[in-house]
Amino acid sequence: MKNWKTILIVAVAAISMIVYIGFSVCYIYQYSFFDDDEPFYEEEDETAEEEFLRIDTEMRAVAEYLYTNGRLAGVEASDRIDLTYTPMMDAKGWPYAVVYQEETEFDGGVKGYKVQKVTYEYMKDYGSQDEFVYEEEYCDENGNVVMDTQILGFFLVDKDTLEVTDENTDQWH
Numbered sequence: 001m002k003n004w005k006t007i008l009i010v011a012v013a014a015i016s017m018i019v020y021i022g023f024s025v026c027y028i029y030q031y032s033f034f035d036d037d038e039p040f041y042e043e044e045d046e047t048a049e050e051e052f053l054r055i056d057t058e059m060r061a062v063a064e065y066l067y068t069n070g071r072l073a074g075v076e077a078s079d080r081i082d083l084t085y086t087p088m089m090d091a092k093g094w095p096y097a098v099v100y101q102e103e104t105e106f107d108g109g110v111k112g113y114k115v116q117k118v119t120y121e122y123m124k125d126y127g128s129q130d131e132f133v134y135e136e137e138y139c140d141e142n143g144n145v146v147m148d149t150q151i152l153g154f155f156l157v158d159k160d161t162l163e164v165t166d167e168n169t170d171q172w173h
Contacts, residue, residue, distance in 0.1 A: 055120050056095055056097075058120075058157040058159070059095065059097040059132060060097070061162040062099075062132050062134070062155050062157060062164055063118060065166075071166075072116060075102075090119075094122055099118055099134075101114070104138075106138065106140075110140055113141075115137045116135070116136045117136075117137065118133070128159055129156040129158050129159060130157050131156055134154070135149050135150060136150045136152055153166065153168075153169070154169055154173070
């Protein structure tokens with residue numbers, strides 16, 4: 001029994017040394033590719049909270065653009081429409097905002113909602129701009145989708161100035 005304890009201690013020590021040496025080599029190898037004048041990380045990297053707040057501000061800019069330019073699709077200007085900007089998060093944790101919602105009745109007498117929203121397009125990098133998709137969903141009273149979502153437009157927002165640019169397309173690109 002004593003031999004097994006000794007073998008186990010030696011094996012654990014050997015594995016620990018191998019792991020330590022492996023991490024040391026990886027650490028040295030990793031930093032050998034970087035210029036000494038260039039930092040390993042950017043000091044201006046956003047935290048998740050800062051990124052969420054930036055995206056929320058940009059979505060507000062798109063919503064304001066839609067509201068002030070009368071660009072809400074299929075919505076007639078009236079005092080009865082609800083233009084409440086409602087920031088939300090999808091199941092994957094990405095922010096979106098409801099910019100317009102109205103009760104409606106679909107074919108077959110199904111009651112529900114037409115919801116127009118602005119979503120953040122996180123799959124593409126546009127450098128100093130972020131892209132947002134303006135789309136319309138059709139849901140029953142329980143929130144279940146009853147028809148395909150319609151793309152109504154794409155917008156770019158400058159991260160610094162919040163200037164909104166209509167991309168003049170409703171096709172994925």
